[in-house]
Amino acid sequence: MSDPSPAVDLHAADAPPTPADACLPAPSTGEADATIRYVDSCDLPTPWATFRLHGFIDTASGKEHVALTLGELDDGEPVLARVHSECLTGDAFFSQRCDCGAQLEEALRRIATEGRGIVLYLRQEGRGIGLINKIRAYHLQDLGADTVQANEDLGFAADQRHYGLCEPMLAHFGVGALRLMTNNPAKVVALQKLGVLIPERISILVGHNPSNQRYLSTKREKLGHVIGLPAE
Ligand SMILES: Nc1nc2c(ncn2[C@@H]2O[C@H](COP(=O)(O)OP(=O)(O)OP(=O)(O)O)[C@@H](O)[C@H]2O)c(=O)[nH]1
Ligand SMILES: [Zn+2]
Numbered sequence: 001m002s003d004p005s006p007a008v009d010l011h012a013a014d015a016p017p018t019p020a021d022a023c024l025p026a027p028s029t030g031e032a033d034a035t036i037r038y039v040d041s042c043d044l045p046t047p048w049a050t051f052r053l054h055g056f057i058d059t060a061s062g063k064e065h066v067a068l069t070l071g072e073l074d075d076g077e078p079v080l081a082r083v084h085s086e087c088l089t090g091d092a093f094f095s096q097r098c099d100c101g102a103q104l105e106e107a108l109r110r111i112a113t114e115g116r117g118i119v120l121y122l123r124q125e126g127r128g129i130g131l132i133n134k135i136r137a138y139h140l141q142d143l144g145a146d147t148v149q150a151n152e153d154l155g156f157a158a159d160q161r162h163y164g165l166c167e168p169m170l171a172h173f174g175v176g177a178l179r180l181m182t183n184n185p186a187k188v189v190a191l192q193k194l195g196v197l198i199p200e201r202i203s204i205l206v207g208h209n210p211s212n213q214r215y216l217s218t219k220r221e222k223l224g225h226v227i228g229l230p231a232e
Helices: 019-023 088-092 100-114 131-142 147-153 166-172 185-193 210-223
Strands: 035-045 050-058 064-070 079-085 117-122 177-181 197-202
Touching: 035 166, 050 166, 064 100, 079 100, 088 100, 100 117, 100 177, 117 166, 131 147, 147 210, 177 185, 185 197
Parallel strands: 079 117, 079 177, 177 197
Antiparallel strands: 035 050, 050 064, 064 117
């Protein structure tokens, strides 16, 4: 996977945005020109802690991304982190087809317990194919395909995600090293290729249920995830 390192174009954290900053997505200029622009932050009370929610715009695609932070992050110590790709069905609708919602909740809970950490929430729904195509992929899975076959039957790669925006987003917070909560070694490698240090990968094995058992075994067998399933 090629992850172009986007140029950094970040506004000062304390500068209030103009309406144009906040609302106008830039026309796409292609990935090589991708820039991430910090826009604004606010408090976000959750059941576990009051996080800071930070908004960014990828000016190349117009996509809006967010980071949730807690505590002091720029002291040079590796930061407990989750790099989470959008899953509307799992994160918002309690879908049991995947483990995303449970992982997001667990990540926030663990960060709250430590009092320090970051979640990068990347708007690359459906492993990068988008929400509507994910619904089409789910339909194919209803008919018997697994999560990888379904993507491929639709003409997509099994995983179309890019992590290039993570490095400048992390740099914005003065973070260079992560203790990354993931079961996905490919995510670790992709971030390391961007220059992000990952001294520790932390398993996040939550949200297993009968409806996602096949999905999780396919992730392990075809996508290389480190997942021990309960039946084994
Ligand atoms: N195309 C497709 N995308 C899916 C399917 N199930 C979940 N997803 C997407 O897969 C992505 C999961 O992202 P992450 O939660 O970052 O997880 P991961 O890379 O699988 O690895 P972990 O860090 O271990 O969770 C999200 O974008 C989901 O929308 C599926 O069956 N098909
Ligand atoms: Zn999901």
